[in-house]
Amino acid sequence: MKNNYSNIFAFNKKSLSKTIKYLNNGNIAGLPTETVYGLGGNAYSRSSVKKIFELKGRPKSNPLIIHYYNLGKALKDVEINKNFLKLYKKFCPGPITFILKKRINSKINPLASAKLKTVAVRFPKHKIIRTILKKINFPLAMPSANKSSNVSPVCALDVVDEFKKKVKLVIDGGKSRIGIESTVIDLTNFPQILRPGIIDSNAIKKILKSKLLKSSKSKRIRSPGMMRKHYSPGIPVLINQTKHDKKSAFIYLGKKYKNNKNFYSLSEKSNLREAASNLYRLLRAIKMKGYRKIQITRIPNKGSGIAINDRIKRASKN
């Protein structure tokens, strides 16, 4: 489909070869994944990784996720273990990121992993990103394609909304199906979820046949990116709200207020997975409509609701 943005490209043979060339030359592209759109560049190249940090305005202490086509390619860079293999077999390619030990001779640029001895690896499922990953000889360092602390993008236009013409190539892969970032799990030690996602702790426990370390039990912040303020739409967000405050946008579950102005449902069926997939799209749309404040109802803290609560809690910090 034609669009009015010279930096958004439909996916076809021509744009694929353009993207491959672009990445091979060390440039950064906006690329679709099933979770959210990413800002991808050569993870082995210092200058590419540097460009990603600069574009996002991301603190150097916050490491990037490294995206691979498959396990074979990742083995050169990370040490794997039994827990990883179990989860990889069940969920990959898919919306889950593993923290693993970095190999001594790994080619991942130290800047990408914030000089840590560990690496975050992910095997995304979206057909477009897999086609690209298969055709290049390096993994992609790829954070969500938003300015640091903003809401993650879930369509090509969102990426342009964040970076305007500063990102010259954005591939349109449609709306991100999952709509919220991957689950991040640390497997270097006793397994611990660092960032909840739609693959929730129960699903993971079932596969590992073991408990997970509770995040509250570890005092140290193991994921540097889990800083409190994050995912902010740029206007105040209030959570656990019960009473609508006139002019603000009110986000809720169900269809009770379907015909009421200023009310927005995350899921008419009150389905938490659907709600998670609509969250960022809705936050961005509400901001664009010119509201000054967003109120959000209490979201049940189970399944995908845990990931929603994690994000809106951070979005509500000022």
Ligand code: TXA
């Ligand atoms: O769904 C996703 O994961 C998306 C798409 C584009 O793949 N990517 C994404 O990347 O959300 P980003 O950079 O926005 O979030 C990466 C998270 C951060 O919280 C970061 O701190 C954490 O992963 N992380 C990266 N490397 C780590 C490491 N070695 N140890 C602990 N946490 C790490």
Ligand code: MG
């Ligand atoms: Mg992010």
